[in-house]
Amino acid sequence: MKSKYTTIIDIARQLNISKSTVSRALTGHPNVKEHTRKAVLELANSMEYQRNSLALGFSKHTTNTIGIMVPEFMSTYFPSVIVGVQDVMQAAGYNVVICQQNESYESEVSNMKLLLSYRVDGIIVSHTKETRNFDHFTLAQRRGVPLVFFNRVPDDMNVPNVVVNDYEAAFQAVEHLIAIGRKRIAHLAGPESLVNTRLRRQGYLDALKKHDIPYNPDLVLSYDLTTEKVKIYMKHFLDLATPPDALFAINDPTAIAAMEVVKAKGLRIPEDIAIVGFSNDFSAQLVYPGLTTVAQPTADIGRTAAEMLLQELKAKVKNDYSIKKAPTVQLPTKLIIRESTMVKEKTKKR
Amino acid sequence: MKSKYTTIIDIARQLNISKSTVSRALTGHPNVKEHTRKAVLELANSMEYQRNSLALGFSKHTTNTIGIMVPEFMSTYFPSVIVGVQDVMQAAGYNVVICQQNESYESEVSNMKLLLSYRVDGIIVSHTKETRNFDHFTLAQRRGVPLVFFNRVPDDMNVPNVVVNDYEAAFQAVEHLIAIGRKRIAHLAGPESLVNTRLRRQGYLDALKKHDIPYNPDLVLSYDLTTEKVKIYMKHFLDLATPPDALFAINDPTAIAAMEVVKAKGLRIPEDIAIVGFSNDFSAQLVYPGLTTVAQPTADIGRTAAEMLLQELKAKVKNDYSIKKAPTVQLPTKLIIRESTMVKEKTKKR
DNA sequence: TTTTTCTGTGGGAACGGTTCCAATTTTTTG
DNA sequence: CAAAAAATTGGAACCGTTCCCACAGAAAAA
Known part of the structure; x- marks a missing residue:
């Protein structure tokens, strides 16, 4: 059964050019003749082309997507942290997917695996009240997926985090x-x-x-x-x-x-x-x-966590794996x- | 740079068998010798193998993941609907990713494209207060991605929905x-x-x-x-x-x-x-x-929406595209x- | 014993995109 | 106007997995 999504191959065939050229035109590669680029963009538009993020992430080994895992969101605390995270991440061109654990350790482990299996680039976490085993977090680290914790931070993991005093x-x-x-x-x-x-x-x-x-x-x-x-x-x-x-x-x-x-x-x-x-x-x-x-300062906590994660992502690209003390940021509270x-x-x- | 994730090819090489056999062993295909299956599972376990959902979704054209889009979650209404959705979806073996629009139409369109580009199998939606144009929703339908609305439902779209009176x-x-x-x-x-x-x-x-x-x-x-x-x-x-x-x-x-x-x-x-x-x-x-x-009945609204989506997904697999009036479920309120x-x-x- | 039917396995295409390299065309330069 | 340089394009490999097809060997039937 043919998929209903338009692919670059469909576009290439219609214009009688190679898919490489289509790809270049769509990604803004400089080496494409203006005439060709225009034709591609127009056709892509009229065919409602939409890049396949699965194929992209699969081929590029990076998804431009981060995950955020929170234990619950019935209080206003976590939702407003999330808003702060989205704020910064969207501005940086990242997508954010949200997972909610319902305070269940089991959900936490499975959500972690879900995010890793979708190859997110990084994860912001506050763990559940049940969590005593942190293997699923160190697994992410071993896979080279940077983590940033907030609010609830594991004691004995050297991991960036943002908290209050x-x-x-x-x-x-x-x-x-x-x-x-x-x-x-x-x-x-x-x-x-x-x-x-x-x-x-x-x-x-x-x-x-x-x-x-x-x-x-x-x-x-x-x-x-x-x-x-x-x-x-x-x-x-x-x-x-x-x-x-x-x-x-x-x-x-x-x-x-x-x-x-x-x-x-x-x-x-x-x-x-x-x-x-x-x-x-x-x-x-x-x-x-x-x-x-x-x-x-919930929104600030989210924003700060997001900025720290961006730091980590940048460091990772530069292959800067120097083992140093992970940063902790402490934000002010007010009675x-x-x-x-x-x-x-x-x-x-x- | 070699990825840090284990692949079925790594496993195949180590055991000196083909990747097809590894794949079969891991997915529970019947035609694998018990001895082989055991070896594969053991090695996979010790190498912390984790299937690559990008590759899987890419190859199978289905991701076993659904999206839920809500306009905000500062009130308790949407969070508790989400809990209901997750409840049913997890039981049915689906993953749920959550997107939040902050009541912004623009976010809604971009989240919609995000979910489609990740090829989610279906989407549960409540639109923002700004939404007047529903093209991004009909796009999903044209792509064969079933939608279910709740609470805020577009007037002139024939789409399954769950509401109250x-x-x-x-x-x-x-x-x-x-x-x-x-x-x-x-x-x-x-x-x-x-x-x-x-x-x-x-x-x-x-x-x-x-x-x-x-x-x-x-x-x-x-x-x-x-x-x-x-x-x-x-x-x-x-x-x-x-x-x-x-x-x-x-x-x-x-x-x-x-x-x-x-x-x-x-x-x-x-x-x-x-x-x-x-x-x-x-x-x-x-x-x-x-x-x-x-x-x-917020949790029920979520559960019902999830069940309707499962129906749609099932109907889609069976290629049941009969054009009929989309179902509306009305749940009771209480003063x-x-x-x-x-x-x-x-x-x-x- | 020979043929047929299972079982278990390997090989390779396909999925949609990027990217490197080589080939071709166009432009510039001497 | 030929040669060199630059611009544009095509071809193919690659990413990890599934799945269909082919095939070998074993078991069952003739």
């Missing part, structure tokens, strides 16, 4: 809670597998220490980020003999789910319990009361204070 | 506003280019008519869905001599932006103005007060009533 941001967030007079600060942490979890918890611990607040293990719980579970953990916190007067949550969905539980119990935010989240998801400003949270931690001045004045 | 849903939403006693119901509509806009407005108009509420053109505005503009339009509504006592918004982001304006003006929701949105975005339950809205339209019983009782 999770430690510092968490430290500041907790200090803010202390500054408004809270002493029993709970922390709902993420899964141990994520660097972010560990760094943010360390920030939490060190902020407590700096202000001579003893660390209470009862007030720290790790969980797997499935927000249904937040109900259980928050109930646990609130049922303690002396319940916490503040919560630092690993991210905004967690914080928001926690708020539901607090409100359902008839407690007031922030009077009874102040709450801080992380990432400044779109919904953080919508919930009632507005959620104090650490803003991340956004909203009602969930706002001491009401009015109440005091009256 | 926008008319009916809007009708119900407005009737609900009338039921709680509202008479001056404003409508912030979307751009004229979208079918959804026209259907929902018709639902709005007919609900008014049914309840003998005269149509007031001052209370209906079309806008381009850039939420910054909502401020202008809402101010206009609220500054009318007799301002509206209810708002039916084209979608949830619009409704939520409108709520901001209303609250900033010191008016109460729903007492002064009741508000209804559309789609039941994740944020609809988070805003204060909770937003009444029309829930769409979710929250505080933004909830008459407070308590207040009455007291």
